Amino acid sequence: MSHSLEALRQMEYPGRVIVLGRDPSNECDVVVYAVTGRSPSSQARRLELDGNAIVTKPTDPEVLKTGNPDLLVYSAVCFSRRLAVSNGKQTEDIARAEADHPVAALAAGLRNWSFEPDAPIFTPRISGLLWPDGRAALSLIRRADDGTARRQYFESVLRPGRAEMIATYAGPNQNPLPVFRGEPLPLTLTEGTARATVEAFYEALCPENRPEDFRVAAACVFLSRKDPDRPTIAIINRHERKSA
Numbered sequence: 001m002s003h004s005l006e007a008l009r010q011m012e013y014p015g016r017v018i019v020l021g022r023d024p025s026n027e028c029d030v031v032v033y034a035v036t037g038r039s040p041s042s043q044a045r046r047l048e049l050d051g052n053a054i055v056t057k058p059t060d061p062e063v064l065k066t067g068n069p070d071l072l073v074y075s076a077v078c079f080s081r082r083l084a085v086s087n088g089k090q091t092e093d094i095a096r097a098e099a100d101h102p103v104a105a106l107a108a109g110l111r112n113w114s115f116e117p118d119a120p121i122f123t124p125r126i127s128g129l130l131w132p133d134g135r136a137a138l139s140l141i142r143r144a145d146d147g148t149a150r151r152q153y154f155e156s157v158l159r160p161g162r163a164e165m166i167a168t169y170a171g172p173n174q175n176p177l178p179v180f181r182g183e184p185l186p187l188t189l190t191e192g193t194a195r196a197t198v199e200a201f202y203e204a205l206c207p208e209n210r211p212e213d214f215r216v217a218a219a220c221v222f223l224s225r226k227d228p229d230r231p232t233i234a235i236i237n238r239h240e241r242k243s244a
Contacts, residue, residue, distance in 0.1 A: 004188035005204040011171035013038065013214055014205070015180075016087040018128045020136045020156045021163025021189050023197075028222040028232075029130055029158060030189060032201050033076045033085050036214040038173075041067025046237040047217040052079045053091075054219050059239050071116055071123075077221065079231065084109075086127035087168060088116065094127055102129045102137035103153045114149040115141055120176045126166050132228040134158055138166050142179050154184055163187040173212070194222040194234040202236045 008014065019032035033054065037043040044063040045056050054077040058064040064072060074089045082105070084095035090113045097109030106129050116123040122143035130136045136156040144150040156164050164184035169177045191197040198220035206213045215238050222232040 004190050005200060007185040007187055008165060008201070008204045009207050011167065011169075012210065013169055013173040013177065014171060015123065015168030015177070016126060017165060017167045017201075017205075018085055018087070018126050018138065019163050019165045019187065019201070020128050020130060020138060020158065021187065022134075022158040022160050023189060023192055023222065024161040025192060026160040027226070028224050029134060029136070029228075030163060030194075030197060031077065031083060031085055031128070031130060031221040031223070032163075032197065032218065034201055034205060034218040035076075035216040036205060037216045038214055039067055041065070041072060043214075043216055043238075045072060045216055046239060047076065047219045047235050048237075049233060049235065053077060054221075054233070054235070056217075059237075068118065071118065077219065082132070083130040083221065083223065083231075084127070085129075086125065087123075088113075088125055090125055090127060094129055102131055102135050103155050105129055106137050106139045106153055107151075110139060110141060110151070113141060115143045122179070123168050123177075124179050126168055126180070128156075128166075130223070132223075134225065138164065138184055140166055140180065142181070156184070161189050163189050173214075194220045194232045197222070198234040198236055 017034040021030045044060040053075040078095040094109035097105040099105035124142040127139040138154045219235045
């Protein structure tokens with residue numbers, strides 16, 4: 001079994017995860033979005049393809065209401081001229097943003113957004129943008145010690161078999177949860193299809209030695225560099241897996 005996703009495997013509770021990369025053959029750009037959750041409301045969700053978006057939807061609407069639906073239900077991935085991905089409702093603003101570079105487009109799309117209002121954690125807003133020409137960028141908005149929004153943008157250089165990951169949380173399952181800080185984490189991509197890649201990420205979210213399983217869902221998008229308008233998509237939802 002490959003341990004190419006070791007940085008993710010070491011995170012007991014990453015929260016939400018965004019990955020941008022390129023497959024080993026150098027033929028497809030790769031996007032992964034994954035959801036883990038500790039609370040019943042966060043776990044009562046699934047990822048579903050809905051038109052030109054992958055959205056989070058409730059598996060149990062009543063349980064979902066015990067949390068904050070405004071932070072739990074959103075378009076995680078939007079397909080338009082560019083592919084936008086995030087852990088909240090900022091995804092659509094990012095997809096519409098106009099700029100001549102992915103970093104500038106992320107900054108424009110996120111100018112009216114801050115970290116999430118879920119004290120005492122103040123979950124960061126994580127986002128990514130992938131253009132058809134292979135240019136890409138990641139963004140993290142977290143709460144600074146003085147209460148202001150700390151904004152970071154990272155240009156992603158996509159290379160065969162390599163990827164970069166950001167998450168909402170740093171990894172330890174603590175209270176309050178420590179948020180993700182610093183630069184994106186490097187990963188190695190070894191699989192050549194969206195289905196095999198999402199399976200690898202889903203397994204890495206809960207290795208065999210993990211006492212608790214916080215997995216909710218994971219989605220992977222393969223965008224052919226020759227035909228970026230026809231993505232290949234694979235989704236795993238925990239509630240649909242009897243052995244999950």
